[in-house]
Each structure stands twice: as C-alpha cells, then as structure tokens.
Amino acid sequence: MKSWDNRWEKVFQSQQWGKYPPEELVRFIARNFYKAVKRKDIKILDLGCGTGAGIWYLAREGFSTFGIDGSKTAISIARKRIQKENLEAHLRVGDLIRLNYPDGFFDGIVDIAAIQHNKTRSQRMILNEVFRVLKPNGKIFSMLISKRSRFSKENLARRVFTHFLGEDEIRNLFSKFKNLTIEISEKTDRGNFISYFIVSAEKN
Secondary structure (H helix, E strand, O other): OOOOHHHHHHHHOOOOOOOOOOOHHHHHHHHHHHHOOHHHHHHEEOOOOOOOOOHHHHHHHOOEEEEOOOOHHHHHHHHHHHOOOOOOOEEEEEOOOOOOOOOOEEEEEEEEHOOOOOOHHHHHHHHHHHHHHEEEEEEEEEEEOOOOEEEEHHHHHHHHOOOEEHHHHHHHHHHOEEEEEEEEEEEOOOOOOEEEEEEEEEEO
C-alpha cells in the first residue's frame, strides 16, 4: 500500500510553490524549541516537505533538519535551495506511511497540509509512524484543512485529493497523543474561504 499520489509530481514540475513557511509553524517552533541550549541537538522532521519552505526555515534556525516527500522533483528543488544558501538538511524521497527512521528519533515533527491529502486509513498509518519515530514527549504540529472551507468549482477541479476534516475526526486521529490542542486559522484567497485546524500534541 502507498499513500503517495503521482499527480503531485506534475504539480511540482509545472508551478512555483510556496517559498516561505506559514506563520503558524514559526509560532509553534518558537514556543517549543527556541529555548534549546544546542539547537543542533533538536531533530525535526518535515512531513511532505515539498520544495522546502519549512526545511529552509528550520535549517536557518539551526535545528537538525529532516524532510521527506514523495516527489523527486520537490526534493530536488528543496535540496538545491538548501545547498545554495549553505544550509544543511537531510532530505529523502519516500512515502509518509513508511518513515524509514529509527524508533524515538525525532524531537518534533511538522506537517504543513500534507496529511490532509490522504484518505482516513492512510492518515492513521501516517500518524502511527509519527508516533513511532517521535521521542517520548516529542511534539507534532499539523495544519489540516477544515470542512468549513469553501472553494470555487474551478479550484476544486484542479486540486489533488483533499480530505476536509471535522474536529471530531481530528480528535479521533490524534487519540494516541497527549496534550492535544486545536486552534483555527482562516483566510480568504481569490474568492476561496480557507479554514485550517492548527493541531499540536505530544507523544505519551
């Protein structure tokens, strides 16, 4: 079984992608990891890292940065950006339902709207892997699109599969974790109304 959708390869080959991380990620990292005495000792994985907006930010901030994405094109773009700025990150092509990292390896894992592009079964498998590779008390951050969102028919027709979630689904998906918090971030963009659940939690 795989969760990776090959249509993403065409997306990354045909259009420019976000260059900078969302404010919500910056806030989460600042609150939880900026006080670390040695940031290089903090290992953070960006799930579905795409062309590297989150990777670039995490590496610039001095953390041990890891990224995984199913798209060879996206990883290639991310790697070139990191190298151009003389930063360091460990990037690989792979499927999020099989994270090829040791148990208890990461202090933090971030998901910038990647898990949402999977059906429920795959989402559960991904979060089981997240739980496995997090250290005890390790933290996860996730942006997941809400059912409150409203897109134009044209926009919806262009989108790769997206699972719009409700709060009950969020609580169910993250039931293995502790200290779950759910916030909401909303905006309008070219006639679309976009609502995200901003989720953070810790490994038991």
